[in-house]
Amino acid sequence: MITTARRAVPVLALASLLGGLGTVAASSDAFAATQSRCSVERGLTMGRGHVTSVCTPVYGPGISGAKMVNQHRAVVHCDNIRGQGNAHDIHNTLYGPWKNPGEKSEVTCAIRSTLTGWDQQTN
Structure with missing residues (x-):
C-alpha cells in the first residue's frame, strides 16, 4: 500500500505539471x-x-x-x-x-x- 502511494505522487505531480504547460501553450496561440x-x-x-x-x-x-x-x-x-x-x-x-x-x-x-x-x- 505504501509503495503504491509513493508511485502515485510523482505521477500526479507530472500530470499536473504537463496540464499546466498545456494551458499556457494553448492560451498563447489562441486569438x-x-x-x-x-x-x-x-x-x-x-x-x-x-x-x-x-x-x-x-x-x-x-x-x-x-x-x-x-x-x-x-x-x-x-x-x-x-x-x-x-x-x-x-x-x-x-x-x-x-x-x-x-x-x-x-x-x-x-x-x-x-x-x-x-x-x-x-x-
Missing part, C-alpha cells in the same frame, strides 16, 4: 476573432508591385460589411520574365506575414517582376 472591415491596397514601391492588407476592428451590433477575423495577410501574384532569346514567364505567389486585426501585412514582388494580381487571406 479571439474580432469583427473587422478588411481591404487590400496595391501600389508600386521603387517600381515593384507592393500589396498591403488592412483589417480594421469595428465595434457595435450589426455592422454591414464586417466579418469575424482572427488574422489576415496580403497575397501578391507576380510574373518574372526570364531568358533573352527564348523569353518565358515564371509565375510565383508571395505571402505576407499573418497579422492581427489593426496591424498591416505587407508583401512586395521581387526585382524585375510584374504585378499580375493581389488578394487577401483571412482566418
